[in-house]
Amino acid sequence: MSVGANAGIVVNDDDVLLVDSHISPAAADALLEDLRTITDKPVRFVANTHWHFDHAHGNQVYPAEVEIISHEASRAAIAAGRSKSGRTYDLFTAGIPDQIAGMEAALDTLADASARSELEAELESLKTYHAQLQEVVPTPPNTTLSERLTLFRGGREIRFLFFGRAHTEGDVVVYLPDDGVLLTGDMLTAGLPYMGDGFVHEWIDTLERLKTLDFEWIIPGHGPPYQDRARIDHLQDYLRDLWNQTVSFHERGQSADEALAAIDLTAHADHFDGITGTGANPAAVRRIYDLLDGTAN
Ligand SMILES: [Zn+2]
The missing domain is CATH 1.10.287 (Helix Hairpins)
Incomplete structure (x- = not known):
């Protein structure tokens, strides 16, 4: 079974919150089946950390009374069909x-x-x-936030926070202050996140604001949980370097392909697996060109 991304399970006194709904209705059903080995409490809340298909295409299995929570921009993207079309999906x-x-x-x-x-x-x-x-029938969330939303479920406070654009225009993190746990969606992943829909320069500042939170554990959008906060710094360094190098090629009037061939990110190989050769991801460089040209959506 391909499930695509991590799903966070938050078991409260009387109900359950799932953070991200997986990649398909079958994957969402498999998650619900697994959940029954942990608890028989009902799922009352589902979060979509962002609108990408691997985090939101399980939404349709939930009945209308389940609150599906996302940033308003993520709802708009799913409602417009963007989770099931376009460059990233293709x-x-x-x-x-x-x-x-x-x-x-x-x-x-x-x-x-x-x-x-x-x-x-x-x-x-x-x-x-x-x-x-x-x-898959892309199913938009039915509850949105623009900056923040807080649930109080029994003894637990659950904060949904928007710190700015990053991996997409509507990245929401889920923060459990009492547990010291932060679920970040793809703003952070175990390796280098996908950047094809990212706001690469804003992402750096968004991560800076994220660092003001007090947490012990990061549950990223993909890959195992971790505690090392320095990994946020490493991603910021990578993004800054990628952005600056790409901008300089763009300013000299060179094409995205020329930039791709010449950008050198091997300085970050110690912190990220898979950086070989020039180390730039084609989707990321093309995205930065779109941002600079004003053609990104
Ligand atoms: Zn994503």
């Missing part, structure tokens, strides 16, 4: 039929039994996910 989904065909071809020539069954399982999961894409 980037992550358009290649799936070819991927399936490639895996099927590989199976034809694979002799080793255990490698076969592993690939068969992967193929099955990808096919299920691909079929699920057709089932």
Whole structure:
């Protein structure tokens, strides 16, 4: 089962809050099934940290009385169909039929039994996910905030906070002050976050404001939880460097492709896996060009 992103589960005295709803209705159902091994309390609240499909395409499984909470800009994006169309969605989904065909071809020539069954399982999961894409009806949140919203559930305070644009225009973090836990969506991920819809320069300042919160644990949008706050600084350094280098190529009238070939981010390789060669992500550099050209949405 492909679930896409992390989902946070906050079990309160009488109810449950889920932070992000997974990538498809089937993934959302699987999450609810898993939840029943932890608690039988009802899910009354779901948050969408932002509008990307892997965080919001499980929304449709929830009945109308469940409050689905997001930033008002995320609601607008989902209502406008942006979670199921456009460059980001295509980037992550358009290649799936070819991927399936490639895996099927590989199976034809694979002799080793255990490698076969592993690939068969992967193929099955990808096919299920691909079929699920057709089932998705983007479902906008029914409760929005512009700056902040606080729930008091039994003994727990739950804050939904907008610190500015970052990974998207509507990133909300979920902060549990008494537990010292911060769920960040994709503003922070275990490695380098996807930047194709990001506001790269504003992201740096948004993270600076985020650092004013008192927390012990970060649960990022993807990857395992962590405690090391220095990882926020490392991302800020990377974003600043990427932004500044890209701006200088743009100012010299060079194309995004020329910039991509020349930008050097290897100085950050100690802090982020997978930085090889020039280390710039094509979606990120093209996004910065769009921001500079005023063509980003
Ligand atoms: Zn995202």
